[in-house]
Amino acid sequence: MYILLQSDAALFFGRFHSLTVHLPIGFLLLAAILFLLSLSKKFNFLIKALPLTILLTAITAVLSVVLGLLLAQEGGYPEGSLFWHKAMGIAVAILSVFLTIFILGYFDKTRQGNSLMERLNINTIESTVVDHKKGVGIFLAAAVVCISITGHLGGNLTHGENYLYAYAPTFIQEFLYDPNLEKSSLEFPKDADSTLVFDHIIQPILIQKCASCHDSETQKGGLQVTSLESLLTGGETGPALEAGSPQSSELYKRVTLDPKSRKYMPPKGVTLSYGEITLLKYWIDNGMNSDLKVTDQELPGEIQELLESTYGLSTKKKALYEKMNVDAASEETLAKVREQGFRVSALSEENNFLEVVANGKLKRENLEALSSIENQITWLDLGEAAIEDSWMEIVAGFPNLTRLLLDNNPITDKGTIPLDRLENLESINLYNTAVGDSTLNLLATLPNLQSVYLWKTKVSKDLVAKLSEVNPKLKVDLGFVEEEKKSN
Structure with missing residues (x-):
């Protein structure tokens, strides 16, 4: 008994539960079949085999319950499903033991003095069953229902909640679970610029295909896949992810093993597709940036193509005027602006943003006139x-x-110092001005800036090279190619 109380010993014996649990199922179903056939005069003789099959059901059911309780100490199972699996399993054991005791006549007052050998007399047992067929049938039916529920819950614990109907015909799947559940897990924000590679694609895929065994309740192997934090924490084998090294990331290794391997994940159900594995590898390989968006310029062409073809996502970053709208400027206001030496035109009929171009040299008061349409201006040419x-x-x-x-x-x-307030600025042309390195350093801090044209300025090549390493998405054009062509 002491050895059974030891943790390792309990788990050792507990794992025989999966071997023994099928025995009471088989014996009980056989007993039910024998009972139903015995109702016919032609097969009435089968009732003689009923006591033995019910006795075997009771013995194996009790053994399965004991081993199951030992296995439950391993943890990592959903508490709700585990509770009802244990309750239904115990109910089967109790019902089968009760039936055994009942058939042996321990509830029959006329047989109180009988010895065990007398109770085991086949004619006496047969008489008891025949006299109480209705009661035996009710208890057998109850035991079959309980063992069916127990088996279903057991399958859920070991293979996930959709194991039973994962490959069922569509009409059965639609009846048993919400067919939109899987689709909703891959819904994206309306704005592509807000779609994150991990939060909106990789994470939902892992939840969809791996969470049945690795959610907050199950935690097989101590691992959860429901958040980036839980993946970095990992399970019994350590962190599931290692930034910059897919081959050292346990999660990536498991989903790329030979499907025949016992360590292959997920072991059942729909596996990760080639595209999903490719995207996961790229994300890990490039530092597992949780802020990486599908519109980031650093994404290589093959990943952009994958996102567009597989998920229908646009990887092109939308300009500000495509994502929002402002109140329209009145025609009277626009007329006054034009009088100050500007050409004004609308960018789109769908919004009220404006392109403003200076017609020749300006004075300060001319530029101040643009303040009347300061919210509508998105493209401004003051060259x-x-x-x-x-x-x-x-x-x-x-x-x-x-x-x-x-x-x-x-x-x-x-002059460029105030420009640090232009948080939406995406492109600026400073060709043939007197700006230098301090201007480029300032512009590099703008969150949305993508392109800077600095040909014929005082900006140094060394600074541009340094910034290209720190911020590769910022494109700085110094015009060296054009100058070299002219010199040749």
Whole structure:
């Protein structure tokens, strides 16, 4: 008894539960079949075999319950399903033991003095069953129902909740579970710029295909796949993921094993597709950035193509004017702006954003006139407009500016200082201005900036090379290629 109380010994014997659990199922179903056939006069003789099959059911059911309780100490099973699996299993054992005692006549007052050998007399047992067929039938039916529920719950514990009907015909699957559950797990934000590679694609895939054995309740092997934190914590074999090394990541190794391997994951149900494994490998290989978006420029072409073809996602980042709208400027206001030396045009009929282009050289008061449409301006061309450093504070007051052209103006590093407020700026042209390294360092801090044109400026090649390593998505054009062509 002491050895059974030891943890390892309990689990050793407990794992024989899966071997013995099929015995009471077989014996009980056989007993039910014998009982039903015995109701016919032609097969009435089969009732003689009923006591033995019920006795074997009782013995094996009790043994299975004991071993099952030992196995439950291993943990890692959903508490709700485990509770009812144990309850139904115990109910089967109790019902089969009760039937055995009943058939042996221990509830019959006329046989109270009988010895065990007398109770085992086949004629006496047959008489008891015949006299109480209705009662025996009810208890047998109850035991069959209980063992069916027990078996179903056991399958859920070991193979996941959809194991029984994973490959059932469509009409059965739709009846038993919500067919939209799997689809909803891969719903994406309306804005592609908000779609994260891990949160919206990889994580739902892992939950869909692995969580039946690795959620907060089950935790097979101590592992959960329901969050990035739980994957990094890992289970009994350590962290499931290792940034920069797919081959050292236990999760990746398991999903790429030979499907015949006992360590292959997931062992049952739908496995990860080639595209899903490719995306997982890329994400791990490139540092497991939880903020990586499907529109990030750093994504290679093959990954972008995979996202577009497999999930119907656009990997092209939308401009600000495609994602939001502003109130329209009145025609009277636009007319006054045009009078100040600007060409104004709408970018799209679907929003009220404007493109504004300077017609020649400006004065400060001309530029100040744009404040009346500061929210509507998203593209602004001030090239060759004689813009001075002190005027740049006005330009920095246009919050929705995404494209800014300042080429061929006497602007210096001092003038560009206010531009750090342009959080939506995506492109800026400073060709043939007097700006230097401090301007580029300032612009590199803007969160949405993608392109900077700095040909014929004081910006150094060394700084551009350094920034390209730190921030590869920022494209800086110094015009060296054009200069080399001219010199040749």
